[in-house]
Amino acid sequence: MSADDQSSGHEFDLIATLLAPLTAHTPEALGLKDDAAVLQPPVGHDLILTKDAIVEGVHYLRSDPPEQIAQKLMRVNLSDLAAKGAKPLGCLLAAGWAPKTTRPWQEAFVRGLAADQEAFGLRLMGGDTVSAPGGAFFSLSAFGAVPHGEMVQRTGAQVDDVIFVSGTIGDGFGGLQVGLHNADGLSADACEALLTRYRLPLPRLSLGPLLRRFAHAAIDVSDGLIADLGHLCATSEVGARVRVEDVPFSDGVCEGLSKGLWSWQDLVSGGDDYEVLAVIPPDRALLFQQEALRVGLSVHPVGTIVAAQDGFNVLDPEGQYADIPHTGYQHF
C-alpha cells in the first residue's frame, strides 16, 4: 500500500496501525508493506474486476456514520460482483481524506471495512491513501472469481425471458428521502427500515451461483429499476415489458406511497437499491424462483423481454402504458 508523501506524516502510521491489521489473514496483502499485492488467481477461474467510487456530498453526506460510509463502499462493489455471479476475493482501496479528518473518524471507517470484509469475504489487499483538500472520496476496486467463461453479462437477454428482481425495489429512494428529511409523517419503523436499506444495501451474493446456472443476463439495480433494465436491454438489443403491479415494494415504501410521500414512478426510477435484476428463460423461471428461496432469497417476476422493435414498455398499476424515462436505453 502506498501513502501520499505530501500529506501529513500520519499516513504511514494510518496504514501500519489501522489498515495493516485488517490484512492479518490475507497473505496477498504482504502486510501492506509493499506498493503492490500479489494474487494467485484460482485455477480454472476468470477474474471479475469492478470499481465504484463514492464522493462526499455526492454519494454520502459528511454527517453520515463513517462505519456505514465504508460499508456502503464495500457493498456497492459487492453488488456488482453478485450480479456477475462472482465470489468475492479482495479489493484495493484509495482513500482521499478530507482536511481535518480525525483519527476517531478514520478508526470508525476502518471498523466498517473490517465488519464487511468479515461478512462478505472481500479482503483488503492494498491501495493508496492521499489527502483530498476539496472533500473526501473513496474508490474501491473489487476482484471476484467465476469458473472460466461463466461470468453473467448484461448482454444475452432473449425474447420471452422472464425479468426477475431480488428483494424489494424503491427502498433506496425511500431511504434517501428519509435522510433528506423529505418523509414527514412516515412511521418511525418505516423511517428506520428505509434509512438502513439506503445506507447499508444488501449485496445478493448468495444468488451468484444461481445466476450462473439460470440467467441469460443480469445487472445490479443501482441507477434505478427502469434505468438498469434499460441498460441491460440496450446491451442485449432487446425490448422489455414491465408490470408495475408485480414490482415488489417493502412495507415502508408502501406506507410512503399510501401517504403520498412518493409515487410508484419515483420508486422504479430511484437509485441505490442494489438488488439483482436477472432475465431467465421461461421454462426455467419457476425452478430459479424455488432455488432462490432455498438460499433464502425471494425473487419476483416483474415482466418479460420482448423484441427490440416492440419497444420498452411500462404498464402502470392500472395496466395502462406509462411514460417513464429509461436513460440508459436511450444512450447506448
Add this chain to the structure above:
Amino acid sequence: MSADDQSSGHEFDLIATLLAPLTAHTPEALGLKDDAAVLQPPVGHDLILTKDAIVEGVHYLRSDPPEQIAQKLMRVNLSDLAAKGAKPLGCLLAAGWAPKTTRPWQEAFVRGLAADQEAFGLRLMGGDTVSAPGGAFFSLSAFGAVPHGEMVQRTGAQVDDVIFVSGTIGDGFGGLQVGLHNADGLSADACEALLTRYRLPLPRLSLGPLLRRFAHAAIDVSDGLIADLGHLCATSEVGARVRVEDVPFSDGVCEGLSKGLWSWQDLVSGGDDYEVLAVIPPDRALLFQQEALRVGLSVHPVGTIVAAQDGFNVLDPEGQYADIPHTGYQHF
C-alpha cells in the same frame, strides 16, 4: 464501466464515445458496457495489483496539461509494476470530474490515456466516472503479471547487497521547482528537461525481467531516494550506507546545484523520480549492470546494505556522515 447517476447525463455519453473506443482491442473490457471486466489470468502467473490516486491541487495543478495528468497517473502505477518485475496487463480508472470540466479537457485527458495505453500495454478494462464537487481526482488500479512466485518484494535485502538506482535522481524535485517558478536563473533547456521528467516520469518496465533474475528486493523511488530506501530497509530489517557522490544526477539537476537553487539533500529527499531502487548480491552486481545496459538502461551503485544494528547512514559528497531524515525507516 459504471457512471454516476447523480452526475450530468453526459457521463454515459462520455463512456460510450470517449472511453469505449480505447477498449477496441481489449476484449476483457466488454466494450465498457458492463459494470465489470473479465480477465483470464495468464496460466502459471501471479497477478500484481497496485493502486495510486492523484488529486487536483495535491499531485498536480489544475493548469497542467490534461494529457500529461492522465499520463502521469498511468506512469506512477506502471512504475510500481516495474519495480515488482511485472508485465502490465490492464487497469480500472475512477475519474472524479471537477465542476465545469469541459469536453475538450476530457478529450485531452483521454488522449493521454490512449497514448500511454499504447506505449506501455496497460489497457483500460473498466472503472467508474463520478462528479467531484470539491475538485478532480483520478484513481487507477493497475494489474500486471509475473511468473508464479517471482514478484520482487520490498523484503529480502541482505547484508552486503549492492544498492542500485536506475536513471537519475532528483529530476522530480527539480521539475517541481520549475513548475512552481522556484528555479530562477536555470537555463531554458534544463527547465524543459526537468519539467518533462516531473510531468512524464519514465516507468522502467524493461528492467522488470532483470529484477526478477537479480534483485533480492526492489522499490520504486516515489517518495524520495532516502525515504524509499528507508521503506525497503525497514521491511527487510536491515540498515544501509549510501554515498551521495555516487548518486546519479542529470545535467539539469547539476546546473541547479551549481547555481544554488537546491541542495543535494533536496534531491535525495524529493519525490516523484519514479526510478527503480534494487538491491543485488555483490557477486551479481556487475552482470546486473551489464544486462541493464543491454536493455538500454543505466543503473548505478549508490551504496551497500548493512546490518540493522549498523544503522542507516548517508555519506555526504565529502564522505562525511550526514543527517538526513528517512521517514519510512522510522515508522515501520
